[in-house]
Amino acid sequence: MNLKRIFGTLLTILGIGGLIYTAVLFSSTSGEMSSIKSLIIYGILGVVFFASGISLIRTTKDEA
Known part of the structure; x- marks a missing residue:
């Protein structure tokens, strides 16, 4: 698994968490x-x- 994909997955999970908290x-x-x-x-x-996590996952190419 590529490092960019891992970082993209982490950003996506943080984004989902932020949206759920909102x-x-x-x-x-x-x-x-204040609220x-x-x-x-x-x-x-x-x-x-x-959005940045999904974009990073989609644009990262798989290496064989």
Whole structure:
């Protein structure tokens, strides 16, 4: 397994975790300003990590 694929998998897992944490915060939010900021920050980081991880996995070629 290539090192880039391992790093891509790690980024993807972190992204999924960030998106799940955002969903948990969203379900328990009651409108405070600090929780809205947290939702935005964790949501954006989750999307960025997930997208970069998937992109890294897709563009890495397999070596025979």
